Each structure stands twice: as C-alpha cells, then as structure tokens.
Amino acid sequence: MDRSDTTIDATVRSMTILEIVADAPEPLGVTAIAERTDLSKGSVSKHLSTLHELGYVERSNGRYLPSVRFLDYGVRVGSTTELRHAATEPVDELAEMTTEAAGLAIERDGRILDVYLSSAHAEREFPAYNTRFPHCSAAGKAILAERSPEAVASLLEERRWPARTEYTITSDSALRAELDRVRERGVAFDRQEQFSRVNSVAVGVSTEQTTGAVFVSGWADELSGKRFEENVPGILFSASRMIESSLSR
Numbered sequence: 001m002d003r004s005d006t007t008i009d010a011t012v013r014s015m016t017i018l019e020i021v022a023d024a025p026e027p028l029g030v031t032a033i034a035e036r037t038d039l040s041k042g043s044v045s046k047h048l049s050t051l052h053e054l055g056y057v058e059r060s061n062g063r064y065l066p067s068v069r070f071l072d073y074g075v076r077v078g079s080t081t082e083l084r085h086a087a088t089e090p091v092d093e094l095a096e097m098t099t100e101a102a103g104l105a106i107e108r109d110g111r112i113l114d115v116y117l118s119s120a121h122a123e124r125e126f127p128a129y130n131t132r133f134p135h136c137s138a139a140g141k142a143i144l145a146e147r148s149p150e151a152v153a154s155l156l157e158e159r160r161w162p163a164r165t166e167y168t169i170t171s172d173s174a175l176r177a178e179l180d181r182v183r184e185r186g187v188a189f190d191r192q193e194q195f196s197r198v199n200s201v202a203v204g205v206s207t208e209q210t211t212g213a214v215f216v217s218g219w220a221d222e223l224s225g226k227r228f229e230e231n232v233p234g235i236l237f238s239a240s241r242m243i244e245s246s247l248s249r
Helices: 009-023 030-035 041-054 069-079 082-098 138-145 149-158 172-185 225-247
Strands: 057-060 063-066 101-108 111-118 188-191 198-206 211-219
Touching: 009 030, 009 041, 009 063, 030 041, 041 057, 082 101, 082 111, 082 211, 082 225, 101 138, 111 138, 138 172, 138 188, 138 198, 138 211, 149 172, 198 225, 211 225
Parallel strands: none
Antiparallel strands: 057 063, 101 111, 101 211, 188 198, 198 211
8 A cells, every 4th residue: 555545744754854863873953854855944843843842852052862752662662572671681791791882683664673782881972772774784684684585685675775884785786795694604794884983793683573683883993803703793692592592481
C-alpha cells in the first residue's frame, strides 16, 4: 500500500526533523536542518517550534538538540526488554575489560538501535552510540551479515544509505564483498566509517527470536592494530556466547 494512504505527511516531516536532530553530533540550527530535507526554513521552524512546545527538542542559542525526555522513554522500553536484561552484565564486563564503550544493538526496519550501552570509559565528546544506518557501523555490518545474500540484495534495492565520512562504504558491490568477509571471519569492523576518528568492532548475536550484535567502539588511534583486529574480537566472541546462552534459557 502506498505510504500516502496510510500516513500523515505532517507527522512524517516532524519525525524526519526529529531524527536529524537526534543523529547530529551537536545542536543544529533551522538552516542546517532545512538543508538536509526538502522543506523550507519556515516549515522546519514551525515543526521545531511544535516539537519544542511538546517537549521533544530543547533549544539553545537558536539551535536544537533532543530533549532529555527520551532518556525516560529509553529506560521504560529497556526495562521491559529481555534482550537488555541478558546484555547488561556481559556488556558491562566487556566495557571494563577493554576500557572502551561497549554495547548491544539490534536492527528494526532497516535501522540499527542500541538496546544497551556502557559508556563509562568514554570521554564526554565521544560518539558512543550507533547511527541509524547499518552499512557504516560494525554492529550494523555484523547484523546484515546474519542475513542471506538474497535478503541483503533486496534491502539494497529498497534503500540508499548516505556516506557518513570519507571512509563510508556506499557501493553496493563493495558492501556485499565486505559482508562476505564478515560471514567468513565472524567479526565486523568499522574503520572511521561511521564517525571520524572512531573505530568499532562487532560480533553477531543470533537466537531464534533475535538478531543483534555486541560491539566495542573507541578512538581510532587507541583502538587499532592487533588489539583492534584480534584481542577485542576474542573478548567479543565470549560476550556474544554469554548473551546467546542467557537468551536460550
């Protein structure tokens, strides 16, 4: 069914603006947001004013950022999620062992979402979270690799994901080849493809009910070399097995 038959355009526009604000590493102004949409600055301003009045965005010096209201939503959703409960202890241990940011992510409707994140060892400005795009994060690649090549091909036909940095893979053929390597090795790498100066590594978590990935992220100059390619993946395999075991009980 065509989207226009089942959705309200104004709601879609507001949610698109909210996602742009949420994905930005720093507060954005009306002009910057309008440039990322097909909307006028006047229209973007009205949507932002509405979102601000409803408490979904905060305004500072003419720029917008997500409201802390989402922290409450995240806690409420997470508290009822079996996967989060299963991930908490292994991910916390993973963060302590690597002294890096660690987490567990899942895919929903072509987007990568963090179910649980341990960022106690991350600096305040470090972008510990995953983006919404599966092609440029280690967690996203690990999850995509759990799908069949046919399913990935179908997904690529439906979606086009943007370049986040100069290192982001945007070619369909290059991404398929990368996913083949992930399937062969059992581990996925992101070398500054999602955020500049940030590397991440992930291993899939797969049960009958859930497909996800456990990951570690860190500054590229520290999470590199043998530690990045061998040591941390070994710890991730152990964390993945612990989560799978907990979920299968």
